[in-house]
Amino acid sequence: MDAPADYAVAARMMTRSLPAYVSYSIHSIVHTPVVNKEETAAVVVRTSDGVVVKGKRPGINVEGGDRNGQSPTVRDSPFDPACYAATAARTTLFEGRPAEELTLRGTCKSDKGDQDFSKLYIDPVSRTPMAVTGGDSDKTVAVRLEQRFVSVDHHVVPASLLVDIKGSGFMFWLNLSVRQEYTKYAFSNTPP
Numbered sequence: 001m002d003a004p005a006d007y008a009v010a011a012r013m014m015t016r017s018l019p020a021y022v023s024y025s026i027h028s029i030v031h032t033p034v035v036n037k038e039e040t041a042a043v044v045v046r047t048s049d050g051v052v053v054k055g056k057r058p059g060i061n062v063e064g065g066d067r068n069g070q071s072p073t074v075r076d077s078p079f080d081p082a083c084y085a086a087t088a089a090r091t092t093l094f095e096g097r098p099a100e101e102l103t104l105r106g107t108c109k110s111d112k113g114d115q116d117f118s119k120l121y122i123d124p125v126s127r128t129p130m131a132v133t134g135g136d137s138d139k140t141v142a143v144r145l146e147q148r149f150v151s152v153d154h155h156v157v158p159a160s161l162l163v164d165i166k167g168s169g170f171m172f173w174l175n176l177s178v179r180q181e182y183t184k185y186a187f188s189n190t191p192p
Contacts, residue, residue: 007086007102009127010120013156014081014149018047019187022157027181028058033173042184044192054192058180077158079117079132079147083108086120094121094130104134116145129156140171152185159183 023044030037044054088103102120117134128151135144143165150159160181167174 001089001091001100003086003089003102006089006100006122006127007081007084007104007120010102010122010129011081013127013151014079014129016155018155018157019189020047021045021053021188021190021192022047023054023184023186023188023192024157024182025184026058027183029177029179031177033175046191077147078145078161080108084117084120091124092121097130098124099130100124100127104132116143117147140167140169141174142166142168150182150185153187155185155187157182157185 021044023042025040025042027040028038039058041058042055043052043057045051046053083106084104085107086102087105090101092099092101094101099121100123102122104118104120106117116136117132119134120132121130122128123130129149131146131148133144133146135142137143143163146160146162148159148161149156151157160179163176163178165174165176
């Protein structure tokens, strides 16, 4: 195992150019002690600029979103491979499947909390990304992040994104779980 070389292969897969248009379904779920909401949307995104050209993104926003405050498109995912480097590798299992676990270090200058991923799990043979995990904790708030990937027509795209936030001490009331699942991918070089 060579952590930097294996990471480079996985990063290339995640950043490979997509066809001009990507269609997919987004199922969003938010759960708090007082709110439970689910929403599903089907969209077609122009990959050159991330604009939704057909359909409407769900109002539930898991991570950041684009400049208009909308939920992210398939290429606006929270994990940016360009902002990390792999520092170590080890053999492990990820949900019962053999995996190579890469320890990550943030490399981009940003606000604290913007580089909270710490482990990337890849297939030990093909180096295809399986999931990236991480989080951030302090005395009163613990954040857990998990983004999973799937390979569709030789393109590695997000399969799901999970953000769990739990408070303690004087933040005991904070308990939030948001999940987005991406399915039904289709790719085209012609407008819908």
